[in-house]
Amino acid sequence: MKVFEIFKSLQGEGAFQGTAAVFVRFAGCNLNCKWCDTPESRHGGTDMSHEEICGKIAELGCANICVTGGEPLIHLKALVPLLKRLYDDGYYVEIETNGTIDPSECFPYAAICMDVKCPSSGEHSDLSILAKLRPRDMVKFVVGDMTDLKYAQSIIESYDTAARLFITPVWGSDCHAIAEYILENRIPVTFQVQLHKVIDVK
Numbered sequence: 001m002k003v004f005e006i007f008k009s010l011q012g013e014g015a016f017q018g019t020a021a022v023f024v025r026f027a028g029c030n031l032n033c034k035w036c037d038t039p040e041s042r043h044g045g046t047d048m049s050h051e052e053i054c055g056k057i058a059e060l061g062c063a064n065i066c067v068t069g070g071e072p073l074i075h076l077k078a079l080v081p082l083l084k085r086l087y088d089d090g091y092y093v094e095i096e097t098n099g100t101i102d103p104s105e106c107f108p109y110a111a112i113c114m115d116v117k118c119p120s121s122g123e124h125s126d127l128s129i130l131a132k133l134r135p136r137d138m139v140k141f142v143v144g145d146m147t148d149l150k151y152a153q154s155i156i157e158s159y160d161t162a163a164r165l166f167i168t169p170v171w172g173s174d175c176h177a178i179a180e181y182i183l184e185n186r187i188p189v190t191f192q193v194q195l196h197k198v199i200d201v202k
Contacts, residue, residue, distance in 0.1 A: 003024065003048045004045045005025045006056045008023070008062055023065075035142070065093045066094050072095055083110050100126050102129060114137070120143075120170070121144075137163040149181055149182075153185060166189055
C-alpha cells in the first residue's frame, strides 16, 4: 500500500475534534479539489506492508486511528484486511473519504467521515452513499461561500442519512456569516472551524 505519512496529532474535524489520533495518510486520489489541504499526497508515497503500518501505529501509542489521504478507498481491496487487523487489535478507526467510493466493505471495522464536495471544490461526491451511512458515521460539508452553504442545505433537506452532519468553513472564509446563516435557517448541523489550522498542527 502506498503510504504518504503516518503521524500523531489532534483530530481537527468531526465528532472527535480535539482528540489525539494517529493519522495514516495514503497516497493517491481520484479527485483534484481546488482547496485540497494536502495536494502533495496525491502522488508518491512509500510502499508499506500491513505489518509495517501496524508497527508504526504501535510506536506512536494512540488508540484512535484516522485513515485519510488522498483518498484511502482507492486502496479498498488492501485496506479492508488492514482495518480488520486494527479493529481486532482494539483500535477505534475512522476513515476520511471524499464520497466517491462505496465504503460499505469497511463498515464492520471503521466509522466513516464522508466529505461531500461542494461547488467551490470543483468536484462531486456520490450522494447515493448518504443513505448507507449509520449513526456512528459523519458527513462533512466544507463550505467556502454562500453558494456552497446553500448547496449543503439543499443536500441536507433532500437526502436522508443517519450520519451526524457537520459544516466546516474553508480556512479563511467568513465564519461569522456562515454561522449566522446556519442559525437563521435552522440547519441541523454541528458547526466547526478547522482546529488543526487554528492551532497550526498537521
